[in-house]
Amino acid sequence: MGAQANAAPVIIKRKKVVGGGGHHGGAWKVAYADFVTAMMAFFMLMWLLNATTEQQRKGLADYFSPTIPINRISGGGDGAFGGDSIFSENVLPKVGTGATAQKPSPSKASRGASGLIADGTENDGTDAALRSIEDALSAYGGESMVMDDLMRHVVTRITDEGLVIELFALDGLPLFEGTTAQPTPLLRDLGTLVASVSQTVTNGVAIGGHVRANAIVRADNPVWDLSSQRATAVRALLEGLSVAPERMQRVTGHADREPVLLNTMATRNDRIEIILLR
Numbered sequence: 001m002g003a004q005a006n007a008a009p010v011i012i013k014r015k016k017v018v019g020g021g022g023h024h025g026g027a028w029k030v031a032y033a034d035f036v037t038a039m040m041a042f043f044m045l046m047w048l049l050n051a052t053t054e055q056q057r058k059g060l061a062d063y064f065s066p067t068i069p070i071n072r073i074s075g076g077g078d079g080a081f082g083g084d085s086i087f088s089e090n091v092l093p094k095v096g097t098g099a100t101a102q103k104p105s106p107s108k109a110s111r112g113a114s115g116l117i118a119d120g121t122e123n124d125g126t127d128a129a130l131r132s133i134e135d136a137l138s139a140y141g142g143e144s145m146v147m148d149d150l151m152r153h154v155v156t157r158i159t160d161e162g163l164v165i166e167l168f169a170l171d172g173l174p175l176f177e178g179t180t181a182q183p184t185p186l187l188r189d190l191g192t193l194v195a196s197v198s199q200t201v202t203n204g205v206a207i208g209g210h211v212r213a214n215a216i217v218r219a220d221n222p223v224w225d226l227s228s229q230r231a232t233a234v235r236a237l238l239e240g241l242s243v244a245p246e247r248m249q250r251v252t253g254h255a256d257r258e259p260v261l262l263n264t265m266a267t268r269n270d271r272i273e274i275i276l277l278r
Contacts, residue, residue, distance in 0.1 A: 167271060181233045206251075206277055210254050
């Protein structure tokens with residue numbers, strides 16, 4: 001049988017497939033965005049370090065510090081991990097009284113991690129009570145030009161030992177008369193501020209005297225005696241401003257061994273450290 005004359009021809013269409021890498025995604029955009037964000041944060045940090053004061057930098061650091069709602073001196077119980085602590089006067093397993101002495105007085109009793117006693121009661125807010133005293137001292141700044149001038153000589157910081165209130169001299173504004181241990185009116189005014197704040201608590205007080213180095217090496221270098229005499233003078237000053245004498249726990253002269261500036265003869269190294277102990 002013959003093929004039909006009008007039959008449609010069969011057309012075979014072959015598609016050529018070309019291989020390739022295809023779409024690579026947008027992961028590089030994410031990496032680039034992270035890089036730009038990091039660089040922006042870095043340059044903002046550099047700007048803040050140069051555009052802020054020491055107190056402002058400290059405030060920024062505190063703002064970004066992680067806050068964990070755990071009571072450091074607790075042992076479990078009511079509240080955010082509250083309850084009895086092994087540092088409590090009634091629990092500490094040493095002599096059965098919560099302290100290292102057989103008959104500890106209330107003022108010497110163990111106080112846990114914070115160790116700050118306000119108005120005769122235990123304050124278990126760790127650094128919170130110390131910061132409240134620090135804020136109270138800083139609040140004097142801005143009240144008047146006189147207060148602003150006084151606060152130029154004050155730096156505070158919280159350490160493992162307690163709240164350190166550093167009073168320091170500036171060029172032309174000494175804390176003591178010449179190379180003596182006689183307080184200047186400036187130091188008396190600063191002592192009044194410190195005394196008013198420290199009277200809100202009953203914590204022990206430690207005083208450390210620091211002096212700048214002498215330009216000439218002497219056989220009888222007076223820096224040790226001078227720093228001790230100045231620390232003693234500040235102790236007497238605070239006691240005269242109604243700070244209880246029994247709160248004084250330590251009076252130390254550090255001579256010129258702990259300068260705050262690389263230039264050991266700088267006026268800034270003449271300073272007094274008053275520590276409200278934990």
